[in-house]
Amino acid sequence: MPPLDVSPDEFRAAADRVTEASAGFLESLDDLPTVSRTSGAATASAFDAPLPEEGLGLTAVSDMTEIANHLRAPTGRRLPYVVASGEPVAALADLYASVLNQNVTAWRSAPAAVTIERTVVRWLAEAIGCRGFSGSLTSGGSAANLMGLAMARESRAAANEDGAGAGVVYVSEEVHMSVPKAVALLGLGRAHMRVIPVDAGFRMDVRALETAIAVDRRAEKRGVAIVASAGTITTGAIDPLPAVAEVAREYDLWLHVDGAYGALAALAAPEKLAGLELADSLSVDAHKWLFQPLDCSLLLFRDRELANRTFAYNDDYVTLFSDDPVEGFAFFEESLELSRRFRALKIWLSLRYHGARAFRQAIAANLRQAQLLRDVIEGEPAFELLAPVELSAVCFRWNDGADPATLNRRNAEILACITQRGRVLLSNATIRGAFALRACIVNHRTTDDDVRIVMDEVREAVKLTS
Numbered sequence: 001m002p003p004l005d006v007s008p009d010e011f012r013a014a015a016d017r018v019t020e021a022s023a024g025f026l027e028s029l030d031d032l033p034t035v036s037r038t039s040g041a042a043t044a045s046a047f048d049a050p051l052p053e054e055g056l057g058l059t060a061v062s063d064m065t066e067i068a069n070h071l072r073a074p075t076g077r078r079l080p081y082v083v084a085s086g087e088p089v090a091a092l093a094d095l096y097a098s099v100l101n102q103n104v105t106a107w108r109s110a111p112a113a114v115t116i117e118r119t120v121v122r123w124l125a126e127a128i129g130c131r132g133f134s135g136s137l138t139s140g141g142s143a144a145n146l147m148g149l150a151m152a153r154e155s156r157a158a159a160n161e162d163g164a165g166a167g168v169v170y171v172s173e174e175v176h177m178s179v180p181k182a183v184a185l186l187g188l189g190r191a192h193m194r195v196i197p198v199d200a201g202f203r204m205d206v207r208a209l210e211t212a213i214a215v216d217r218r219a220e221k222r223g224v225a226i227v228a229s230a231g232t233i234t235t236g237a238i239d240p241l242p243a244v245a246e247v248a249r250e251y252d253l254w255l256h257v258d259g260a261y262g263a264l265a266a267l268a269a270p271e272k273l274a275g276l277e278l279a280d281s282l283s284v285d286a287h288k289w290l291f292q293p294l295d296c297s298l299l300l301f302r303d304r305e306l307a308n309r310t311f312a313y314n315d316d317y318v319t320l321f322s323d324d325p326v327e328g329f330a331f332f333e334e335s336l337e338l339s340r341r342f343r344a345l346k347i348w349l350s351l352r353y354h355g356a357r358a359f360r361q362a363i364a365a366n367l368r369q370a371q372l373l374r375d376v377i378e379g380e381p382a383f384e385l386l387a388p389v390e391l392s393a394v395c396f397r398w399n400d401g402a403d404p405a406t407l408n409r410r411n412a413e414i415l416a417c418i419t420q421r422g423r424v425l426l427s428n429a430t431i432r433g434a435f436a437l438r439a440c441i442v443n444h445r446t447t448d449d450d451v452r453i454v455m456d457e458v459r460e461a462v463k464l465t466s
């Protein structure tokens with residue numbers, strides 16, 4: 001017998017343990033502290049063990065359950081950054097996908113998996129108003145932004161053959177850090193990134209954008225792209241997409257929309273995301289507001305020929321030998337990845353299991369819960385809302401009228417106390433110099449009661465730290 005062989009019965013026994021542990025975790029989830037009481041020493045002692053020479057068998061499988069004692073539990077009150085809770089039916093697809101172990105490079109290597117991924121890409125594009133876009137799943141919004149900007153560079157400052165030169169990319173002050181990273185990696189140079197100010201609602205100021213472009217044109221700087229955000233990381237602001245698209249068209253710049261956080265809100269509130277369809281490329285994170293287990297993001301684009309020009313590099317071993325539009329299709333001709341896992345299966349299963357309506361309702365509930373949280377904050381004079389609530393990020397602070405430095409210190413203490421108590425997990429943000437408590441609801445488990453508990457915990461932390 002090959003040394004790594006596992007009989008069907010052995011697999012069933014191991015899988016039963018995993019299923020049991022997973023179901024038990026879900027059953028007790030709401031009682032778990034959102035932040036486990038652990039430490040570097042405790043995690044090292046639990047997991048940093050020597051590699052066993054002999055196999056531990058089912059004990060190794062059971063040992064995995066210890067992980068649940070050292071984590072950030074995905075309850076309805078885990079609301080930091082932009083983090084979903086992982087829809088569990090989708091998690092089952094991840095197991096099956098790994099067992100099937102398809103390499104989703106091209107139809108000829110994984111006929112069903114490629115067809116399912118192309119189907120899911122079409123479903124999601126249509127669901128957010130981008131009918132006709134193509135694309136592929138990626139590990140995250142950072143990879144999707146990198147790929148979108150690689151296409152931008154190839155379209156306006158082709159670099160694949162002769163290497164990259166400077167190229168100007170226009171972003172707002174609120175842009176996600178993955179964009180400056182991409183600009184650097186693509187050799188465009190961060191010194192050539194123009195950071196455009198935002199208005200009172202943290203949206204890109206379109207007049208300032210036009211002025212910056214005009215200045216660069218006069219100086220004969222090569223413009224490459226505008227990156228607009230559909231849901232900024234800090235406040236969830238949506239840049240004025242139609243106006244930005246108009247500027248992109250007028251000045252012949254690529255328009256990449258970073259919709260990693262907010263684009264999927266178009267399922268429930270399409271009016272907020274008007275103009276998404278004007279993007280040349282668009283990042284959409286399914287592991288955020290489609291509630292999918294990590295990792296799962298999507299890059300959409302409208303020009304497949306350009307994707308091919310950006311990413312295709314044919315060598316003998318990947319020759320496709322088919323002109324058929326289905327059987328000759330290869331993701332590696334439109335993506336930076338070659339070997340790819342079967343990410344689409346979880347979206348496919350989860351959407352088919354629950355139906356599109358349930359997802360629309362879950363997103364609508366999160367949007368409403370954010371307004372509920374905002375209303376509670378606005379109703380209490382001791383608290384101050386620090387930014388408009390456009391999507392589901394709510395930035396606020398406790399404010400007793402102390403000086404700015406004291407308020408920043410006090411709110412940092414309040415946040416540390418909330419985290420340490422472990423019922424709720426928020427994150428921090430800096431809003432025009434003010435330390436903010438930040439709740440971001442992209443969570444299918446969050447209930448209206450959870451939102452009330454958030455504020456109970458904040459009030460309690462204010463008392464305990466006074």
Ligand SMILES: Cc1ncc(COP(=O)(O)O)c(C=O)c1O
Nearest residue numbers: 082140141142176232233260261
């Ligand atoms: C607006 C925005 N863009 C990009 C990203 C990066 O996405 P990922 O963490 O999936 O790489 C995030 C992550 O929170 C985000 O909020």
